[in-house]
Amino acid sequence: MKILIHRHAGQLIDILSIGGDSIPVGSLNCISAFWYLAKEYPEELILWCEERIYKDLNLEEINKIFHHDLIMASYAVYSEYLPRAVGYIDHMPYVNVNRNVSYGTWFMSTDVGGIKGNTLLKFKHFFSKESDFGFLLNSIAKIGLENGLFCYSVPSLIVNREIPLVKKINADNSDLFRFVYSHYTTIWTTILFFCFISKEKNIPIKSYISAFFNSKKFKKEIDLRDLPIKSTQLSQLSNNIDVILPTIGRTEQVKQVLNDLRNQSLTPYQVILIEQKPGEDHTSDLQGLVKEKWPFQLVHIFTQRTGVCYARNLGLEKVISDWVFLCDDDNRIASSVLSDALSEIRRLGVNMINTAYRQPDENIIFKKIKQWGTFGAGNSIVKSEFLENVRFSNTFEHGYGEDKDFGMQLRNRGCDIIYDPFLEITHLKAPMGGFRIKKVFKWEAESPQPKPSPTVMALILKYYTLEQRYGYKLSMFLKFYRKQTIKNPIAYFKIMNKSWDKSLYWGKYLLDQS
Incomplete structure (x- = not known):
């Protein structure tokens, strides 16, 4: 195990072995040292840690957390990299992280975390020129999760600390738009821009335009098959x-x-x-x-x-x-x-x-x-x-x-x-499939009909961030515009807002009844 200690994700402070011995690496910066450690110690776990967190690093839990080679884990103590605005264009569960438990997510923090050296090297081809440590970690996890890397937010990486309230976001608008353009289909960059205009009352035109001059990483394939998974966790459970x-x-x-x-x-x-x-x-x-x-x-x-x-x-x-x-x-x-x-x-x-x-x-x-x-x-x-x-x-x-x-x-x-x-x-999807017993819902007499379905709205209200809700609404409006007959955009958005409000009412009603 090697521990990379940094200050504010930029300045390299020290590199320590598990016994506490310092490893000299010259004048390398944080990212260069990260790649260096992966190359020199491919069979070891490479941890990163903000210098003020090092004393709270929970070394006793490390083997339990990283119990096979395809695990990447971190925990946000003081800072997260991406702002919650990424929820405007990403409506998956990975965005709204429950920081009280081990939670599957590609959201990585520069505060503390780790990845196996030979696993990290699989991503160097795509990111060898990246100069932002937070962008690098989140990009590796974003691509890795789709290719079989197991990515987590794990509170047990630190000891003797209540679950802290993260106060700092490291990425600015330029970083956010660059990340979205790189890791999502291109249309989402434009949807994010419209969300900023309509919801944030901000016009980040420079960040929006500059994003298109970056390389795409969306759906990049990473072959991890030569890194076999064999967990070291021992189960005491029966096969019952x-x-x-x-x-x-x-x-x-x-x-x-x-x-x-x-x-x-x-x-x-x-x-x-x-x-x-x-x-x-x-x-x-x-x-x-x-x-x-x-x-x-x-x-x-x-x-x-x-x-x-x-x-x-x-x-x-x-x-x-x-x-x-x-x-x-x-x-x-x-x-x-x-x-x-x-x-x-x-x-x-x-x-x-x-x-x-x-x-x-x-x-x-x-x-x-x-x-x-x-x-x-x-x-x-x-x-x-x-x-x-x-x-x-x-x-x-x-x-x-x-x-x-x-x-x-x-x-x-x-x-x-x-x-x-x-x-x-x-x-088999047998012929009598589906719900088979048709229930008439109270909202079926509404005009216009609620959109989305009130049960879907209940799910949105229960688990989505505010940004995810707004992004879902905007993307749904844009998606259905081509599928209906009202071509006047003002009239269309007016009727869709009514449908959304009806869905919102019935979604809240369902949650109140449960």
Whole structure:
């Protein structure tokens, strides 16, 4: 381990080995020393640390934090690099960081952090001329996260300190526009400019124009396959796994799923089957299946109340195993999926995993293991300890967004969401798919209709920063302009504002009712 101690992300103060010995590097600046250490010590962890934070560096936790070679982590103690204005054009969960837990994000701070030397060298080709340490760290994480680098904000990097209130932003408008142009599709640079004009009452014309003279890094490929992941974390948990399987009106599909689970090389401990059938006089259609002999405990719950959130929550109340598989009733599951998934979770040192989840005629689009910006409620395996007090919110019942909300609850408890394309479950999308029970919402009589859907608005209100909300609104307005008949932009924005306000009203209503 080598520790690069700097002052204000520019001046190199010292480089220390783990024993405290200083390493002479001449008159190098902070970034030059960073690359030098990666080249000279590729098998070691390279830490960076602001000089006034060094005494609080939590060396005892370092091995636990960096438990495999493809981890980059930092923590903002006094300063962050990018301003919250980046939320105008980035609406992913990585932007609104929960600093109280280990949280998956590409937001990096120059205050304290680390990355393995040979991992850092993978990025030198793109950034060897970069002179801004904060820009460099955030760029590495931004590209790296899409290519399989695991990036985190980790409060345990420091000791004996309450979660501080970050007061300093290092990047100015020029840095922000340069970053957005480099790492996003070009249109977002213009949207950011309009957000500054309309929301910030600022016209950063120089920053906007100069951004276009920088090189693009968007969707750059970094091959990290020769840096194999093998976590040093040792799991004390068993392989016991419970399956939560909600269903409504799909007897044949449920039988197929149960048979797939019967044939697993790792047999589930429990399969919790929640059957929904509305109507006071209705009885179960699955008694024949329930009476069959299964190699697992089949817990059958029958309810006349509908709603997948309600059904899954009934299942969560019955969980007793160390792991939970959230499963849909029209899945096809190869015999090794559960066993392979738990092996992958241990290899990666993570707490959950989302499998690939394609329909029979679809191709897999994302082909790298990586941190995931969403969550799949029909193809996830999660460590049970993170599900305590986590439930599917009835705010989103019969609507959209319950899976994203569930994923955000996990993130805010320190459970990162990981996607693994090498684990695959097929989603048949059976003909009776979707919500199957049509609910008439109170806002369906509104004119104009709320836009976005009030359940989507509830998700925005619950998890987006103010900048993300405004950016989402503006980008949605621009997106739908080409798809409607009102070509007068003033009239169009007037009607869209009415639709937005109605969505805002009903979104708040849903949250108040939950």
